Amino acid sequence: MQKQFIRIFSNEILMYAAAITVVIISLLLGISIGSLSIPFSAIIKIFLSQWFGFTLPDDIPSDFVQIVMAIRLPRVVLAFFVGASLAVAGAAFQGLLKNALADPYTLGVSSGASVGAVFVIFYNIQLPLFGTFTLPIVSILFGLATLVLVLLFTRAVERKMSVETIILVGIMFGAFFSALISLMIALTGEELRQIVTWLMGSVAMRGWKYTMMMLPFFLVGVMLLLFNARELNAFAFGESAAMHIGVDVAKRKVIVLTGASLLTGAAVSVSGTIGFVGLVVPHMVRLVCGPNHRLLLPLSLLYGGAFLVLTDLLARTIISPRELPIGVITSLIGAPLFALLFFRRMRRKT
């Protein structure tokens, strides 16, 4: 699909440096811009005083500290983790299924995980052993179950598991689960607007609690995938090719699917369904640094985080003082890109 792809940076260190710079700038922008504008210099001084014991200069009002530390920092950090999770999961799905159109949303995994999350939230369930981790765990399990269902169903339809069939089945399952969620909401009779906003994705007013809730799953998921970067490169040539070069396909597939589901489920449980991040970000990263997963995964993590921080910034400032659901923005960017990729793919076939 990358007919015209250009590898701008040949040097890996340069690529990482560029990505980290983008991440820092986007985080600073995310903290700085809002109903009350806080300059970069003030943000840095606040961090220095909070974390490194420097005294806060007198010219920074104390409500700045409050806004930065209690409101904006937790929000951008959560946005970063959610974006990073979705992007890495998307990259992994694409490699594993050698399918550039795969992402947690198009595969229906996000919707499946949402069903789990809605279930936990609206019926206020708490599993005895897991406490506050009930929400992400149920989300992850629902996401994983959905993924298995989608793949099994696709295989039953067509042994070859072509790109189009997987996506079609994913979207079908996604639609079914969305309907299921609407049904649950209708039955609970709660105030609808808030729920709909959650469903379309948001990282607003979540606080540190949510970041802490998803962090362990994020770390485990990212590790699992990074350890399997070489295997993902092999999978990108198809399962039998992977087998021929010596990959233990069955075992590695389970690991990759688990890792990607951990990331998706954890992200969905704290932010709802945010579509297409996993499609857009790896695609952009591949254009710049090529398809090798050893680079693609960590760079997708960084750029995915930065992407969602900036998208969130856009979502809360564009019709300020009101907020747009973040999923609206990502879908506005992602759906046309999906259409373009799909168009090119079908055109190339004929």
Added chain:
Amino acid sequence: MNVLEVNNVSYRYHRKRVLHDVTFAVEKGEIFGILGPNGSGKTTLLKLLSKELPLQSGSIAVNGRPLHAFSQKEWARFAAVLPQTMDTAFGYTVKETVELGRYAHQSGLFPAWTAEDEQAVKTAIEEVGLTEKAEEGIDRLSGGERQRVYLARALAQQPRLLLLDEPTNHMDITQQIKLLDQLVRWAKERALTVVAIFHDINMASLYCDRILMLKSGEVVAQGAPEELMERDLLNSVFHAPVSRQAHPTVSKPLMAFLREWEFPRLQRGELRERFMWATLEDCIAISASSPLKVLSSALVGSGFQWATHFVNRQVSKDYDCEDAKTEMKHYLRRRGFPVQQTIGMMTAVSVEDAVCTYENHGAFSVWTVVTAGVGNAVDAAQAWKRARLDQKIGTINIIVFIDGNLTEAAYVQAVMTATEAKTKALYDEKITDPETNSYATGTSTDCIAIAATQTGEIFPYAGTITPIGKAIGRTVYEATREALRRYQQRRKSS
């Protein structure tokens, strides 16, 4: 020593039997071909060997160790696979793709890329001739080039055994030959064993040391190509008519497929009617509307060949040319004859004196055209007495057209019969070899062509006592005697 031993292997997909009781062994350094029609189980067999499918019954052993005892990674260090098609949605470069071949040689969570890995990748890319394109995306390469990239990846695995599924599928003929030549070289130089599915019988015959032939999942035959490339066997395996020929330069058989629909041939009984006879100022040209199969010693078009035009050209007695064949081709082209389908002979005698004789026997007919000159008459039995042989033009040219279907043996017998008849004609005309003063058997530059329509009844023999042989003997004898008389007359009158 056997690298690979396959014993009584059977395989079923659901309830369908794909392989049944397949047994064979492959020796080290051997190129072992698997041949069979579509659906004969070739690919399934290869997938079992590559551990892509689990063994259901029977056993496969590698150097005495059962295949299932190898982990996928261990197996990838021993055997590399080149499948028919492989594709990726992403734009990996040639080098990145080949690097994947080192997977089985690495270990640990984040294995180091060693100098040995780098060298193996570099060598593999070099060996398939893609060094220039190492940094290019494989999605920009041609199908053949991509196949070479995957071959390089297989080589980077540094395997002892190479499993190939129709390796030349996406290649043009030049690339195919190049790849297969390279495989043979690797097999011999490095004791690399190759097991390959072939779809081209002749490629398999040319390159394999041994071949396994499968039909409906069962082994029909196995052995050296010389033993297997046999008409009836191939006919029954492929359900397509084939005929066996010798390869022009290599001691391997060459199988020619025949198509069901017949090429236009001359219809029976039309032998003379369908010919165009033209006497131009310096040649006789006989042309047929459809090609005839010809065995000839002519200057142009020698050996077996299909031809529509037969040209007997008259040249001056002093014709002398270093490269008569090329000059003759120029002449034919200038005259507008299709050189590839023309039998071209030369003579110094006047082509107006050509003699035709004809016999029709219903089942076959024979039409003979002779021009004769005996300026260089030679007695074959005493030719050794001559100091040197003049290659002057002074020739008896015989063309025998036969409306019938001749085997190759019959062609050779037809040549013998015609020659004997010619010699008898010379004897009866009392032609002598001027140097030995004995009866001449021919001239030093005689030429013959036997051309048959290859339709109708098949004649396995054309010796002197067979019906066709009798007709040939008589027409050639009579035509030659008459041609000699005309030659003598013209000499006297001039």
